[in-house]
Amino acid sequence: MDLSRRVGAGEGGFVLFALTPPRQSTEIARLPAIAQATIDRLSGLDLDGLVLYDIDDESSRNPAERPFPFSPTVDPAEYFSTYLGDWRGSVVLYRAVGKYEPEDLGDWVERQDPRRTLTVMVGASSGDDRPALSLAKAQAIRAERNPELLLGGVAIPERHNRRADEHHRLIAKQSAGCSFFVTQVVYDVNAAKNLVSDYRYECAAQGLKPVPVVFTFSVCGSMRTLEFLRWLGVDVPRWIENDLRHSPDPLAASLEQAYATATELIAYAERLGVPFGINVESVSIRREEIEASVELARRIIAHLRA
């Protein structure tokens, strides 16, 4: 079954792989080869879909210096339609809605084929921004211009640790039309379990059916990548940091650890009766970390389809 039909039916069990489009500073002539290398790398995986992130400069959210410099990336929708035409499967296109004018977003929404495309709309990353378009307005545009286009929202377990209200946010997003959620990268398995558990029981209390929650995983092969994960807001437990710092092969240790976390969350969500998906990304652009993330996806797919 394809991704849209599965998500539309409230069913989980799918595996996605997430990409960040190349930087805008990349020579345009190189983009086709970069896209082809990605397709080739993923062609051996039986994925249910791609995810393309829409990177916003989050420096307004976090005043600390960014460990990797921010560099605007090619628009994910354009990158997908122009360069990833060879990808025959489904795609989840992120929209950082603060970047767009309402008309432009509306036109884009209307053009999407809902059988193949899903979208995740993300609000501005800080209350200090005054974005052109609020998340609520963008959600309303989607409902008006292309109601068949499945809408997803972000879910942040770490925010739940601090405020204990992320499950209410998810349910509010569900009322605004979201039919799935994608977490940020999960390193703190208890935070993810706390969120999905509170979400599931709040759904039951309100007579709602939980929609698929997509857990995101990434390997981390260096202290620099770990620093970047933390800058992004991911809580990486001390023991994982120690493992990475002291391992003769941090990337292999991270792959084992991420796989163990993924299988633990899969078993937990199955037991809880919450539909789930898995999303694998590489937060680093180093080739060996990308390849380890592909290997992570391969192992999770094998585990789920065993």
Added chain:
Amino acid sequence: MDLSRRVGAGEGGFVLFALTPPRQSTEIARLPAIAQATIDRLSGLDLDGLVLYDIDDESSRNPAERPFPFSPTVDPAEYFSTYLGDWRGSVVLYRAVGKYEPEDLGDWVERQDPRRTLTVMVGASSGDDRPALSLAKAQAIRAERNPELLLGGVAIPERHNRRADEHHRLIAKQSAGCSFFVTQVVYDVNAAKNLVSDYRYECAAQGLKPVPVVFTFSVCGSMRTLEFLRWLGVDVPRWIENDLRHSPDPLAASLEQAYATATELIAYAERLGVPFGINVESVSIRREEIEASVELARRIIAHLRA
């Protein structure tokens, strides 16, 4: 190999079962039958030792009302020597050192057979207390009066979450003569992993050999027991609380969860190369919770000896 020789050699892999002696208000005539029931209950288990706690009124540590009323318990050393004579194995006797006069503790220490008895000395639970005997003084008495008597210390993963210095406390206790550590009940697996990881790498940095860390587990069959665990300072994650609150059989759910946590920590400690033991207790005095704790110990023993 018996417990003392194993701990003395810095080796782990052992399983203990912890008891709290009956209340002082119990009719003395009933104590032999209570002790015999305990022996009978544990006789089917291939345990490496018993643990007897020394309960102090911790109301000075936590001003919140205690969910179960405090009631002084029979002295663990007396209870063991008088009523548990049928127990042929090793025993770890706790001493809440603030309760004793130096001479009395010294005499007791001297009388112990170090081949069969180990002791865990616990300091007063709050800085506001002015105990008769400090932990440091008690440790010195042990070193002077019976240096062969193996000494253990408590390890509190939750304190490590808040202050990130528990591994330094462990190493200081090790310098003061501790040759093993016993955690409080573990429900937050990341907190326990963070502590044992920081301890292991700090030992390596200081050229020390890590001593066995004994992880303690208990089932929790009711919200009242959960409330008591939290009062004791145990961080119980929200998802576990939700599981218990909504499960048709909370005790069975708790048994599964505690077993999963134990096997995860065992695998982690093995990978890390830190010797470990397992201690199972029942924080509740309800018969069904005690029996579930015995079942937990049985399953952990089977897992370790498989």
